[in-house]
Amino acid sequence: MAGSTRSDALEWRPKAGEIPTSPGVYRFRDARGRVLYVGKAINLRQRLSNYFQPMRNLHQRTRAMVLTAAGVEWTVVGSDREALDLEYAWIKEYAPPFNVKFRDDKTYPYLVVTLADEAPRVMVTRNRRIPGARYFGPYPKIWAVRDTIDLMVRAFPIRTCSDSSYKRAMATGRPCFPGQIGRCGGPCSGRVSIGEHRRIVDDFVAFMAHPDRGVVTLLQREMKSAAAAFEYERAAIIRDRLQALENVLERSAVVLSEDASDTDVFGIEHDELAAAVQQFMVRGGRITGTRSWVVDTEIDVTVGELVEAVVQTAYENDEPPREIVVPKLPDDAAALEAWLGDRRSKGSVALRAAQRGDKAAILQTATMNAKQALALYKMRRTGDYVARTQALTDIQEALGLDEAPLRIECYDVSHLGGTNIVASMVVFEDGLPIKNAYRKFAIREYADDLESLSQVLRRRLTRLSEDEAEPTADDPAPRKRFAYRPGLILVDGGEPQVNAAAAVLDELGIDDIPVAGIAKRLEEIWLPGDSFPVILPRNSEALFLIQRIRDEAHRFAITFQRQKRRNDIGSVLSEVPGLGPARVKVLLAHFGSVARLRAASVDEIAEVRGVGPSLAAAIVGRLSGDSEGQ
Incomplete structure (x- = not known):
């Protein structure tokens, strides 16, 4: 219907x-x-x-x-x-x-074994359509596949030569070059039959699918048996295979128990414009492959919807494992599991959201990698000269400015429940951060966000007027605080914040510096007096630059706010007799945060090195009094 x-x-x-x-x-x-x-x-x-x-x-x-x-x-x-x-x-x-769009359209290299061939071959390929082949990977770099093959053929000497070399060797009776130097156990070398070579290939595939130490144990027994039968040459060959396997296992760190032998873990980091995905393939408890890509999110999608799109794309051409770990289950997880199960040759697929344990730890690591990838993606995009030039031109056109804003200042206010109010100013010139021009502001008296923002702008822009004042006899060369007038002032916030900023400029008689605000969730650009925001194209360079400037202002403010909180607790504790800076540092390191220290009992504090029961009681008493004062 x-x-x-x-x-x-x-x-x-x-x-x-x-x-x-x-x-x-x-x-x-x-x-x-x-x-x-x-x-x-x-x-x-x-x-x-x-x-x-x-x-x-x-x-x-x-x-x-x-x-x-x-x-x-x-x-x-x-x-x-x-x-x-x-x-x-x-x-x-x-x-x-x-x-959702997947920006990373490159193909990844795989390690493939051509099982349909008379004498299967191991090689590197990006072709996912070889009939009857068994694929392993994908790998992030082609050298990683070649390195893996180099190690594995030492333990499992299977064919690596091209089909033409193999056919020529079989026709002439002269081994191919890898066979001549002992790096290939293919039939063309005359060392093994086709049947024996097939058994080595099966061992190779089994180990790649589940790299555990069981294979090592079997080879150790085989080596001892050969030595006991005085087959020393064969024992030496097995010994070399064992050493190669040990090298493979040492280079592949164990991250999960071996019962989790077939698991993929997806870490996802996203914001309003894009998302980065990091996929870990875990086989036999070890990470055997990784993959990462960036996703553009065109409309507002939930994490569950994003997970669904990511998983569907990841297994469009690849067979899914028995278990897939994701940050959050989509609403129709059961349907997605059935869809994935149809793509497995045997067995079902379980979709899980890990909350604790080893899998949650791996998920956290994958998410951390995704976070770094997203930051790098944005940094590279805004760092490109052509992209920066386009971004500034687009900002000029979108906001109706007379010229491109070569110097942009962005302000953000941060506080914790109305206490330790601070603000930041970051400066971008030609689309790049000028960190020596950043400024921090402390708001000494309680004020809401709008009043705090107004205070900071008033303090900052008053300096602009001072810079432009004529020299006097008392001050013939006043120190310049502004390199030059900003071409645009950005504030973190929407319509209320922009109107508050515009009011300060009007109060100071400044009418040639435009001001705009960027609302956090919707990424809308607000101008003073406008009832509707400016909507920049989702993937425009302009929006990426403005977002990065806003995020940098937020990061700088949060860093200062946290530092101020640490200094505050340090000054409170310094009033306790017998508690010096060194012991304050030990206390904070032991508990990890001010909140945990405040919540700790006398007995818990007394366990800290250098702090006895009496001093612990004094600390609790001082912190309790400080809390009541707040």
Whole structure:
């Protein structure tokens, strides 16, 4: 069953009663019939109603998609699983611009064993369509595959030569070059038969699939047996294979128990514009392969929806393992497990969200790698000269500035429950941070965010007026605090923060410095006095630069705020008789945070080196009094 509705106006939206409550897949199209977005739903009516809220409630990318669309159509299916299959097929067919995009379109190298050949060969390839082949990987770099093969053929001497070399050797009776130097145990060398070579290949594949020490134990027994039978040459060959296997196992660190022999772990780090994915392949308890890529998120998606898109892409051409660990399960995890199970040659697939234990630790490591990858991706994108130039030009056009803002100052306010209020100012010139121009501000009296921001801007911009004052006899050469006037002032926040900043500029009579704000969640750019924000293209260089400047201001403010909190607790503790700076440092290192120190009992504090019961009681008493004062 299928239904659709179209209109040339925004009122093309269907009536609620027209939309079924069944599971299904929907497509938004523009006026030319192009598919803009494909989604699925357990309840089509409930899901589609989310797109037809008041425009101000929608994420700006969702709003852009709905405003671009001229119609929506849906197809009812019988189950969540059918919806998943149809959504996947349509995304592949139409490549909708508002669906999640995978920017990393490069192919990864694999280690492959050509099992369909008479004498199977191990090699490096990016071709995923070799009939009857067994693949291992992917690997992040091609040298990592070659390095693995170099180690493995020492333990399992299987064929590495090309098909043409093998055929020539078999026809002439002269071994190929790897066979001549003892690096290949293929039949062309005359050292093994095709049947014996096949058994070595099977051992190779078994070890690559589950690299455990059981193989080592078997070879040790075989070596001792050969030595006992006075077959010393054969024993020496097995000894060399053992040493090669030990090298392989040492280079592959154990991260999980061997019962978790077939697990993939996905770490995901994301923000409003993009997400980075880090995939760890764990076989036999060891990480045997990694893969990473970057995802562009065109509309507001949940972590569960992002996980679903990532997993579908990861196993589009690869067979999934028995277990997949992700940060969060999607709503239709059971349907996704069934979809993955169909892609396994044997057995089912379990999708899990690790909360504790070894798997959670690996997930944390993968997430940390993803976080670094996302930061590097953004840094490289904003660090490119052409991209920076384009970003500044786009900002000029989007905000209606007279010229590109070569110097941008961004301000952010940070506090903890209204205490230790601080603010930061970061400076970017030509799209790059100028860290020696950063400034920190302490707000000594309690103020809300708007008042704090106004105080900081007033203090900063007053210096601008002082810089431009004419020299006097008392001060013939005043020290310059501004390198030059900023071309744009950014504030972290939306309409209220921007209007507060504009009020300060009006108060100081400054009318030639534009001001704008960037709202955190929706990444909207607000200008003073405007009722609606400026929406920059999702993947524009301008938005990436503005976001990076805002994030840097936030990082700098948070760092200063934490430092101020540490200094505060240090000054409080310094009032305790007998407690010097060295012991304060030991206390904070022992408990790890001020909150844990405040929550600690007298007995717990007394256990710290150099702190006895009496001093511990004095510390608790002082901290209790300090808490009551706050």
